[in-house]
Amino acid sequence: MTFLKVSGLRIRKEEGFALNDVSFSQAKLQKIAIAGETGSGKSSLLKAIAGLNQPDEGEVFFHGERVLGAGEKLVPGHPAIGYLSQHFELPKSLRIEQVLQYANKIPDTVAHTLYDVCEITHVLSRKTDHLSGGERQRVALAKLLIGSPQLLLLDEPFTNLDMVHKNILKSVIDDIGHRLNITCMLVSHDPADTLPWADQIIILKDGQIVQKDSPQNIYRRPVNAYAAGLFGTFNLLTPSQSNRLSGGVGQAPAPIARPEDLCLSRTDNTGWSGTVKAIRFFGSHREIVVALAENALTIAENVLIVKASADSDFRRGEKVFVVPAQPNPTR
Numbered sequence: 001m002t003f004l005k006v007s008g009l010r011i012r013k014e015e016g017f018a019l020n021d022v023s024f025s026q027a028k029l030q031k032i033a034i035a036g037e038t039g040s041g042k043s044s045l046l047k048a049i050a051g052l053n054q055p056d057e058g059e060v061f062f063h064g065e066r067v068l069g070a071g072e073k074l075v076p077g078h079p080a081i082g083y084l085s086q087h088f089e090l091p092k093s094l095r096i097e098q099v100l101q102y103a104n105k106i107p108d109t110v111a112h113t114l115y116d117v118c119e120i121t122h123v124l125s126r127k128t129d130h131l132s133g134g135e136r137q138r139v140a141l142a143k144l145l146i147g148s149p150q151l152l153l154l155d156e157p158f159t160n161l162d163m164v165h166k167n168i169l170k171s172v173i174d175d176i177g178h179r180l181n182i183t184c185m186l187v188s189h190d191p192a193d194t195l196p197w198a199d200q201i202i203i204l205k206d207g208q209i210v211q212k213d214s215p216q217n218i219y220r221r222p223v224n225a226y227a228a229g230l231f232g233t234f235n236l237l238t239p240s241q242s243n244r245l246s247g248g249v250g251q252a253p254a255p256i257a258r259p260e261d262l263c264l265s266r267t268d269n270t271g272w273s274g275t276v277k278a279i280r281f282f283g284s285h286r287e288i289v290v291a292l293a294e295n296a297l298t299i300a301e302n303v304l305i306v307k308a309s310a311d312s313d314f315r316r317g318e319k320v321f322v323v324p325a326q327p328n329p330t331r
């Protein structure tokens with residue numbers, strides 16, 4: 001029986017739909033990430049799955065049973081589905097252990113494994129207003145996990161976290177799957193959160209699914225510029241550029257190439273000639289924007305690899321050729 005099935009969900013808003021005919025399913029332990037611009041319906045979808053809002057049409061089935069909407073229950077929600085909101089609240093001026101005991105329905109040893117997974121053991125005796133943002137987030141997560149959910153819906157859990165706390169929370173979320181056997185669905189704006197984590201990514205726009213695929217295909221074969229733009233820099237190619245590139249790389253449904261699909265050369269005049277307009281440093285690579293006759297293309301340059309190459313150290317204003325990168329069949 002399907003773990004989770006979402007079928008034809010529609011939620012009306014003042015004009016149009018917050019969700020418009022959304023259908024998909026999730027297997028147990030399959031990691032699904034939801035991406036989309038602000039207002040595309042991500043939170044509405046998670047809340048509908050958790051039974052925290054009322055769909056106008058369509059249904060959510062969890063283990064084959066319909067999840068009741070918020071309008072059909074006295075206390076909205078499903079006991080086996082946890083939803084971590086972007087705007088969670090912790091009770092004020094209580095010690096963390098009090099907050100967690102209050103929510104506790106599981107044996108002490110299991111609870112302590114859980115505190116360990118969430119990396120909050122060291123803050124248990126602190127008050128809720130004496131926590132960093134990252135610690136608050138992990139306490140809120142532990143509080144949900146104590147309810148023993150089978151499905152955990154995480155709505156922008158990394159918002160407002162610095163890189164250190166974000167990385168701790170990422171490893172906590174990984175552990176939730178591996179050590180606690182809990183299936184997760186995650187909403188995030190940041191491709192660095194979703195591409196390495198998810199088994200499947202669902203892209204929403206205006207309440208509708210525009211693409212549903214593996215992270216590799218979402219990144220390499222976005223269906224349109226909107227889908228491409230959510231996952232990093234991209235180039236919109238002219239028909240002739242697209243034809244040349246489609247020989248090996250960038251075989252997307254849309255005429256799109258990622259910066260790493262292209263290279264720069266000082267000598268290869270089979271390429272498109274142009275002028276370097278901007279150079280942006282990103283640590284592991286640089287992006288070089290080249291103005292051509294018909295458009296501008298952004299090329300990724302691996303900082304370490306090009307050190308040894310004659311085609312390196314490009315300067316603004318320099319005349320260059322843009323050529324397709326060597327296709328790598330494993331990408």
Ligand SMILES: Nc1ncnc2c1ncn2[C@@H]1O[C@H](COP(=O)(O)OP(=O)(O)OP(=O)(O)O)[C@@H](O)[C@H]1O
Binds near residue numbers: 013036038040
């Ligand atoms: N309960 C509601 N009733 C009517 N409209 C709503 C309701 N909740 C959200 N909306 C509207 O539905 C659309 C989708 O909102 P939602 O919060 O699901 O988007 P989102 O993708 O999560 O956005 P963000 O990334 O900004 O959190 C928005 O236009 C929003 O204003």
